[in-house]
Amino acid sequence: MKKVIIRKTEEIENWRRNINSEINFIPTMGNLHNGHLKLISTAKNDNSNVNLVSIFINPLQFDNKLDLENYPKTVDNDIKISFSNGADAIFIPSNEDIYPANNKNIKFLKAPIELSSKLCGLNRIGHFDGVCTVVYRLLNLIKPKNLYLGEKDWQQLLILKNLVLKEKLNVAIKSIPTQRDFDGIPLSSRNVHLSKNERKLIRFFSSELLEAKKNFQQEKNINLNKIIKKLSEKKISIEYLEHLHPHTLQKARLEDNISLLAGAIRCGKTRLIDHVFLMKRRPIIAIDGPAGSGKSTVTRLIAKKLNLLYLDTGAMYRALSWLILKENIDYKKEKKLLNIFKDISIIFKSNTYSHQDVYVNNYCVTEEIRSQKISSIVSKISSIKEVRKFLVEEQRKIGESGGLVAEGRDIGTTVFPHAELKIFLTASIDERAKRRKFDKNSKDLREVDLNTLKELIKKRDFEDSNREISPLIKANDAIEIITDRYTINEVVDKIIDLYNDKIPKETEIK
Numbered sequence: 001m002k003k004v005i006i007r008k009t010e011e012i013e014n015w016r017r018n019i020n021s022e023i024n025f026i027p028t029m030g031n032l033h034n035g036h037l038k039l040i041s042t043a044k045n046d047n048s049n050v051n052l053v054s055i056f057i058n059p060l061q062f063d064n065k066l067d068l069e070n071y072p073k074t075v076d077n078d079i080k081i082s083f084s085n086g087a088d089a090i091f092i093p094s095n096e097d098i099y100p101a102n103n104k105n106i107k108f109l110k111a112p113i114e115l116s117s118k119l120c121g122l123n124r125i126g127h128f129d130g131v132c133t134v135v136y137r138l139l140n141l142i143k144p145k146n147l148y149l150g151e152k153d154w155q156q157l158l159i160l161k162n163l164v165l166k167e168k169l170n171v172a173i174k175s176i177p178t179q180r181d182f183d184g185i186p187l188s189s190r191n192v193h194l195s196k197n198e199r200k201l202i203r204f205f206s207s208e209l210l211e212a213k214k215n216f217q218q219e220k221n222i223n224l225n226k227i228i229k230k231l232s233e234k235k236i237s238i239e240y241l242e243h244l245h246p247h248t249l250q251k252a253r254l255e256d257n258i259s260l261l262a263g264a265i266r267c268g269k270t271r272l273i274d275h276v277f278l279m280k281r282r283p284i285i286a287i288d289g290p291a292g293s294g295k296s297t298v299t300r301l302i303a304k305k306l307n308l309l310y311l312d313t314g315a316m317y318r319a320l321s322w323l324i325l326k327e328n329i330d331y332k333k334e335k336k337l338l339n340i341f342k343d344i345s346i347i348f349k350s351n352t353y354s355h356q357d358v359y360v361n362n363y364c365v366t367e368e369i370r371s372q373k374i375s376s377i378v379s380k381i382s383s384i385k386e387v388r389k390f391l392v393e394e395q396r397k398i399g400e401s402g403g404l405v406a407e408g409r410d411i412g413t414t415v416f417p418h419a420e421l422k423i424f425l426t427a428s429i430d431e432r433a434k435r436r437k438f439d440k441n442s443k444d445l446r447e448v449d450l451n452t453l454k455e456l457i458k459k460r461d462f463e464d465s466n467r468e469i470s471p472l473i474k475a476n477d478a479i480e481i482i483t484d485r486y487t488i489n490e491v492v493d494k495i496i497d498l499y500n501d502k503i504p505k506e507t508e509i510k
Contacts, residue, residue, distance in 0.1 A: 007091075008097060012141050019050050025148065030072075040085045040148075041085050041086050049145060053087040057073070063127060108129070110132070111129050119155050135147075143170075145172065146171065148174050150178065155262075158247065177508070184210065185274070194267060204231075206274050213261070222243050222259075242263070243261050277507050281403075282402030283419075284402050284406070287407040287412075287425055288478065290460070292457055293483060294483050311404050313391070313408035315358045318358075320360075337387065344361065409464055412475035413473060422479065424481070433450050
């Protein structure tokens with residue numbers, strides 16, 4: 001594709017019409033650094049879309065005229081490195097193009113108060129309104145499929161996600177983690193203004209945040225006063241230093257697994273921001289839903305794509321049911337059940353087909369636990385108080401360090417109520433009956449007619465939803481996905497998008 005530079009807004013529509021492709025959009029204010037290049041290269045590697053970079057110094061983002069005048073301008077170099085790192089087109093409009101005089105069609109937006117009145121919004125009055133206004137204008141001109149943004153400006157990222165949602169814009173936001181320079185400070189266009197001593201101060205500030213993150217992984221708490229004291233001793237001018245919930249920007253709570261430590265300091269005339277995410281354990285995805293909704297297949301694929309542990313809790317209940325049947329144990333007698341718990345070992349092992357085999361006391365039961373015989377009894381056994389208590393404890397042990405995706409019927413409500421993402425996966429009775437009939441893992445169901453399968457599924461739903469202990473219900477904060485008419489891959493991609501929206505990319509960096 002021929003590389004192009006577009007300078008007029010009226011040229012955008014003609015360009016879009018001629019490319020016959022979706023667009024990845026990377027908005028910048030120029031003076032590009034390696035953080036911007038990472039955005040461009042990530043967009044290029046993500047898909048086969050056309051990559052458009054914009055270079056526009058938005059005057060509405062500056063509350064200081066001198067700051068606007070001094071903002072570094074390196075357009076020729078920006079063009080060169082944009083094209084060499086994956087840009088197919090560059091949009092360089094003028095102020096008059098973006099904000100034409102007397103044009104009543106320009107929509108000047110206000111950022112949400114609950115997000116914009118904190119952190120940087122405390123002293124940069126109107127800044128985020130300007131960000132919303134220009135991004136909304138650019139998105140409506142360019143109409144991209146994906147918008148690529150950096151997590152360095154985390155507050156701005158939250159505000160733009162809110163904008164896309166509120167204005168019902170058909171664009172997906174893709175983010176990349178904060179990119180840091182050789183000395184650990186976050187890459188910023190304003191770094192060029194730093195003297196050697198000022199850079200030393202920002203390096204100390206960033207290293208304190210990174211050290212706090214490291215300590216938090218062991219101690220699970222943060223001492224803001226201690227950090228502030230150390231910064232003050234270095235004569236660092238602190239604008240703010242806050243420990244917050246990463247999505248609401250409210251004060252962090254003890255129960256928050258992921259929180260945000262964010263700060264801003266002034267070095268001479270330059271104001272710089274940095275943040276780290278504090279995490280007690282790796283994230284957890286909880287997927288609940290009725291039989292035949294596709295939970296196992298979806299969960300397994302998500303685990304593989306996100307490099308998470310796949311915890312098939314349903315298989316654990318089936319494995320225990322298999323052992324009870326094999327040993328001919330009267331599961332209605334509590335003492336006999338408790339004796340089983342003392343010696344049972346249920347483990348998962350990956351096989352050569354990238355699936356998990358289930359072992360009970362070192363015996364592989366993967367095929368046997370999927371029989372109709374087990375299906376007919378597992379709901380009754382899983383409703384026994386002692387059984388659920390034992391297996392829930394086992395599941396929680398597995399999930400202590402996080403980093404897993406689990407599926408079942410009470411994962412988001414009972415097993416992992418503090419999971420970062422909760423999904424309630426379901427489908428119509430007709431759809432689930434069809435899936436069960438053609439499920440290669442349910443060999444004995446292929447001979448059962450569809451109407452009988454529907455009745456079996458209805459019965460199972462009733463038993464699961466009406467049991468006294470941990471019934472099948474949708475958690476209050478779960479997102480329901482009805483999978484009829486969706487392919488497995490479409491469901492998987494939707495859940496991964498939801499995960500990426502919830503979990504900062506920085507948390508994936510070891």
